[in-house]
Amino acid sequence: MVIKQKKKIMLIAGSRYTQDALYSQLIEYIGAEAEIIRYTIDEGIKPELNSDLFVFSSSESYKEFSQIEKEYKLTSYIIGKRMISYEYLDRVMMLPKNQKIVFVNDTKESAEQGIQELVDLGIDYLDLIPYHPGIIKMPEDIKIAITPGEIDKTPKGIDEVYDIGVRILDFVTIVNILKKLDILDDRIKIFANKYSNKIIDLSKKIMMLSEKNEKTEKFLRQNIVGKGYYAKYSFDDIKGKSEEIVEAKIRAEKLAKTDLTILIDGESGTGKELFASAIHNASKRNKAPFIAVNFSAISDELLESELFGYEEGSFTGAKKGGKIGLFEQADKGTIFLDEIGDISIKMQSKLLRVLQEKEIRRVGADRIIPVDIRIIAATNKDLRQMIQEKQFREDLYYRLKMGYVGLPALRHRKEDIPIIIESTFESKEMKSRSIDGRVLDVLINYDWPGNIRELINTLMYMSAVCDEKILDISSLPDDRFFGISSESIKDKINIELSINEKSALIAIHNLISKGELASREKIIIKMSDSGHKISDYQIRKIIKNLESKQLLGKAKGSYGLYITQTGKKAITDSL
Ligand SMILES: Nc1ncnc2c1ncn2[C@@H]1O[C@H](COP(=O)(O)OP(=O)(O)OP(=O)(O)O)[C@@H](O)[C@H]1O
Known part of the structure; x- marks a missing residue:
């Protein structure tokens, strides 16, 4: 028997810190095929010169090595290209928008490059300033730093340092290493998969985060924009033919003709604001403003002064001449109070007064101002439960609920999914896109906890990552995202499977996972x-059978077999 000798790789890095990170990365990818020997220039250890391949962490480490080992003629070597590791980005993603931050690295170029990489990944909402040890003067008001493992180079005066870890070898470098070692085979697909899954996870997180940012800012934007409060949508924009959505639309259209206060109840992303906007446009108030206020993440003080306005000099920082509140600005129009379940008991009492008396008093004023507004409130919380827990006033609840519209979750009206997909593809940015049948199957089977917003975001994501006109299975966010939810497991499927088919399905599932x-x-x-x-x-025969039973599919491109949602259900049912 011939025992194949493991190839030897000599990994050369400038410091132990970098070397450790790159070593673990190489072990993860090629630990089974190659012996990896480490050498750190800092430590001056003798390199093992009879290696099959030399991998340098950077062009600097290559230069230094060449100077130290002048006599040695390198035959096979790779100078690694590096990228930010996704593993540690979560913390910096949570930093507030427009925050001034220094990005610390060892040189000007590497600091600028690091910033560019973050921006390319979608973290483009921070105000990042490059910093490296050569800079003499640092802007004084900056208290936060981000660094890829160069903590010791952080300037004085910084209170918080976010270390996003050493930059790792990029995908192309790994592929080149495999090529040089002559072990580039089927594994490349697995690496590619791993990498793209990480990128997808990350962009999903960034997408969700920017949505959150957008929401908390919705309120603040009112102040910046100042004017131009108008309702964008009408009932025609509300897509869907399911009984549930049609009923909600009919009810809302009827309520639009009245002047009743309305409570819209539905999970996040079900279209509450869309409905509020359509109601306003179909009402007699449609020539007057429609002002949307989001109650999440706003302090009582800010909320009060924004909603009710204030008199000049009523508190420190109050503007000269005072300020007109949103209730007054919405006069003759509609005010949409989103996430009403998030307001404090104190604000609930103040709101109740507005509803009962139809008048407001600015902060710091004696004068009472009558207002003619219609209030539409929305909630994704169970207000009745909150009443029982004494967190929401019962009298306010009944005042708000004079007109009531309950919006169904998307998973309860799956027949609307193809309609919403179609209408999304009709939009300008998505023009001429479509999806193949298997993708539709996955999208219909998914539970959509984020409802229509999540569906639209997913379609936008898919069309961004896929160059083809027809979006195929490879453009879907990863498998975990579309895993079977508890809800869809409930309905058992009735497909007869032989013992071998069942065992094959489980084996495939285990391999893919x-x-x-x-x-x-x-x-x-x-x-x-x-x-x-x-x-x-x-x-071969079993795979064919499983495909014809639609439990298994073959992905286009190089991703091999995948298990359909029905296939996953079949596995769960058989356990
Ligand atoms: N029936 C529908 N047809 C087409 N688009 C819809 C429909 N329902 C919602 N949308 C779209 O989904 C997105 C989310 O809707 P909207 O902001 O109204 O939800 P929401 O219930 O107010 O969410 P949240 O509670 O998170 O504020 C919007 O882009 C909206 O245009």
């Missing part, structure tokens, strides 16, 4: 491990 490619050879091995011995001919 480990990030491995489900090749026939691997499936046979896995099945045999669990006591089911089958031939190559048999596995």
Whole structure:
């Protein structure tokens, strides 16, 4: 028997810190095929010169090595290209928008490059200023720093440092290493998958985050924009033919003709603001303003002065001449109070007064001002439960609920999913896109906890990552995202499976969930491990059967087999 000798890689980095990070990365990808020897220039250890390949952490480490080992002629080597590691980005993603921050690295170029990488990843909402040790004067008002492992280079006066870890080898470098070692095979698909999954996870997080930012800012934007409060949507913009949505629309259209206060109840992303806007446009108030106020994340003081306005000199920082509040600005129009369940008991009492008396008093004023407004409130919280827990006033609840519209979750009206997809593709940015049947199957089977907003965001995401006109399975966010939810598991499916089919399905599932490619050879091995011995001919047949039962699919491109939602259900049912 011939025992294949492991190839030797000599990893050379400037410091131990960098070397540790790159070493773990190489072990993860090629630890089984190659022996990795480490060498750190800082420590001056003798390098093992008979290695098959030299991998340098950067062009600096290459230069230094060449100077130290002048005599040695490098035959096979790679100078690594590096990128920010996604693993530690969560913390910096949470930093508030427009925050001034220094990005610390060892040189001007690397600091600028680091900033560019963050921006390319979608973290473009921070005010990042490059910093490296050569800079003599640092802007004084900056208290936060981000650094890829160069904490010791952080300037004085910084209170918080976010270390996003050493920059790791990029995908192309890893591929080049595999090529040089002559081990570039099927694994490349798995690496590509791993990398793209990480990027997808990250962009999903960034997408959700920017949505959150947008929400808390919705309120503040009112002040910046000042004017131009208008309702964008009409009932025609509300898509869907399901009984639930049609009923909600009919009810809302009827309520629009009245002047009743309305409470819209529905999970996040079900279209509460869309409905409020449509109601306003269909009402006799449609020539007057429509002002939307989001109650989440606003302090009582700010809320009070924004809603009611204030008199000059009523508190420190109050503007000269006072300020007209949103209730007054919405006069003759509609005010939409979003996330009403988030306001304090104190603000609830003040709101109740407005509803009862139809008048307001500015902060610091004696004068009472009559207002003619219609209030539409929205909630995604169970207000009745909150009443029981004494967190919401019952009298306010009944005042708000004179007209009531309950919006169904998207998972309860799945027949609307294709309609919403179609209408989204009709929009300008998405023009001429479509999806293939299998993707539609996945989208219909998913539960959509973020409802229509999440569906639209997913379609936008898919069209951003896919260059093809028809969005295929490879453009979907990763599998975990579309995993089976508890709700959809409830309905058992009735598909008869032979013992071998069941075992193959489970084997494929286990391979994919480990990030491995489900090749026939691997499936046979896995099945045999669990006591089911089958031939190559048999596995071909089983795969065909599972495909025809729509439990298994073959992804376009190089991603191999995947398990459909029905397939996942079949596995769960059979356990
Ligand atoms: N029936 C629908 N047809 C088409 N688009 C819809 C529909 N319902 C919602 N949308 C779209 O989904 C997104 C979210 O809707 P909206 O902001 O009205 O939800 P919401 O219930 O107010 O969410 P939140 O509670 O998080 O504020 C918007 O882009 C909206 O245009």
